[in-house]
Amino acid sequence: MTIVNGKTKTEQKVIRVAAAIIQQGDRFLLSKRLDHLHQGGKWEFPGGKIESTESVATALVRELQEELGITATHQSDFHELVFDYPEKRVQLYFQLVTEFNGEPEGKEGQAVQWFSKRELLTLPFPDANKPVLAMLETQL
């Protein structure tokens, strides 16, 4: 049995996260996680924790405004998964965002960059992302 902070894994709260696969043609927009964060230094699909009063869609719109300064105007469910890191359990709701308003920039000091699918598949991502990257490769 794994015990973290005195709690067994099943007692841990699941952290619900909305994350955006932002696609424009053959390009995808990624953020680089700041070094001091969980899974720091890796590339990610922009997004963050869903607050208790929010829907996935609402949380994602808010996170993209906070992190990139853009407003998502078209999004759909792409994939959902649960992953156990040694220190926490996350439930990730990946949304496909194909339309947005505004010019993306790293509002929190993070690097933000467009990548082709081929480039994206060579980058380091958080461990939880493996299944969604395989889906992106074949479906998008």
Ligand SMILES: Nc1nc2c([nH]c(=O)n2[C@@H]2O[C@H](COP(=O)(O)OP(=O)(O)OP(=O)(O)O)[C@@H](O)[C@H]2O)c(=O)[nH]1
């Ligand atoms: N945004 C994002 N988070 C991911 C991905 N994959 C993944 O495992 N995560 C994990 O999900 C959690 C999301 O946290 P976050 O740091 O983005 O949350 P947040 O924006 O609300 O940050 P804050 O709590 O500092 O305000 C982190 O533990 C992160 O490691 C991903 O592709 N995108």
Ligand SMILES: [Mg+2]
């Ligand atoms: Mg975030």
